[in-house]
Amino acid sequence: MSNYNPVTPAFIDKLRAIVGAEFVFTDVETLDKYKTDEETDERCFHLPDVVIAPASAEKIAAVMKLCNEYVIPVTVRGGGSGIVDGAIADKGGLIILMERLNKIIELNKEGMYLIAQAGVRTIDIQKMANEAGFLYAGDPCSAESCQIGGNLATNAGGNKAVRYGVTRNQVYAVQIVTPEGEIVNLGAPLKKCSTGYCMEQLVIGSEGTLGIITQVTLKLQPLPPYRLDMLAIFTDAVQAMSVVPKVAKAGITPTSIEYMDNPNVRTTSQFLEFPGAPHIEDGIYVIFTIETFTEDELDMKMEQLNDICEECGAIEVLEADDRIWAMRRNCLESVRLVSLVCTTDDVVVPVDQMSDTVKHIIATVQKYPFPLRINAHIGDGNLHIVLCKMDLTDEEWEENLARFTQEIYTYVYAHGGRLSGEHGIGAKKSGFMEEFTPRGELALMKKIKRAWDPKNILNPGKVFNL
Ligand SMILES: Cc1cc2nc3c(=O)[nH]c(=O)nc-3n(C[C@H](O)[C@H](O)[C@H](O)COP(=O)(O)OP(=O)(O)OC[C@H]3O[C@@H](n4cnc5c(N)ncnc54)[C@H](O)[C@@H]3O)c2cc1C
Structure with missing residues (x-):
């Protein structure tokens, strides 16, 4: 028996009154479009009952109040690039699309921060920061399709985490709509803060279970002017991995250290029609990016890195061009050629x-x-x-x-x-979350969820089951 009520015509009429009739969808084609995210196993697909595309935090807040009154489950959807079934409405009910909250509100050069609505694509944030001479250091391989709100919700990592940390390290503040429909601002653009609980960090990584992220304030970094990408090719996985601690101890601080085994090298070269990729037959790739503020520092670090890779057994060390990075970014997409x-x-x-x-x-x-x-x-x-x-x-x-x-x-x-x-964790690993998470830690997470979302209507069943 479901804990939720069915979606009724009366509920849909009220949604139309809040969001505008043209942004409330119940047609088969739209519902079908949102039955999955990057999930490919049809048994995990689930049709929502209704999909909406609100334009503001205020409208989302009104919708959440309505969903509490009617006890309707709500699933938030950003770019839909998630791979743990997080944006699938597996309890039915309502899907909220964030795509109309798509404005970059401010880029503050002196304070080195950027304020954006949650539905802005990550790549657009990266581009705007670069054009202003800064770096936004969040860099998931899916940057062209995911949204910044989705990145905060999943605490996305990506290619620059080894130097700059993951998404939670890039965030000063968030605005959320709570499961009960309040708009709340958490955090501030401060270098330090010991003023009560760090609520914005609790929301980051909560996968849409504690609040709908509507606005974010992101840290910007100075953009290093010198950059070099290097490809070290190995034939043994353990030798390839052994470079990591050596590079860390040498203080080289690369921006990226990425790995592709040989099956990935083969399929991505096929997918991208790049038959001349080096050592396709047996090569395991480790890709490095080094970025510095002086040319001398770049030269010195590249030499150090070259020596470390050779010591660890690299069969060749080359300067990498964009095609090598394209291969790394397409590991997930290209696997569909195989299965x-x-x-x-x-x-x-x-x-x-x-x-x-x-x-x-x-x-x-x-x-x-x-x-x-x-x-x-x-x-x-x-x-x-x-x-x-x-x-x-x-x-x-x-x-x-x-x-x-x-x-x-x-x-x-x-x-x-x-x-x-x-x-x-999404819905996909929620069973394993129950099994592997230490008891006390899991119990605290569940207490927090119950306190924030008493009717358990926001992304229910994601991360864990109540
Ligand atoms: C080709 C490919 C490459 C990828 N590479 C990486 C990578 O390098 N690093 C990485 O970390 N991930 C990667 N991913 C996974 C995925 O892109 C990330 O998890 C991304 O952060 C999801 O963002 P999204 O906007 O697509 O969110 P969605 O898929 O729409 O949603 C993901 C979760 O976040 C919730 N959510 C979305 N928006 C909001 C919001 N505004 N408020 C509250 N909750 C919200 C959803 O309910 C869901 O639980 C990759 C995926 C693909 C397909």
């Missing part, structure tokens, strides 16, 4: 455990009937384990996937890791 149904995990382990974890994963998968590919933000200990269904039956896929995942998560937790480094 339409696949799953991407994103466990995170302490950096010093990475080589052993990769060895363990490669050994474990030998017992299973699916091929494995790994791409990783190796500077952060964050591994994307991609498994392909190929021509397995649904039953074979599900049974093997469940056993493999259980084995890997057990190993990861025994070595100080966690379920997700950047994609979040």
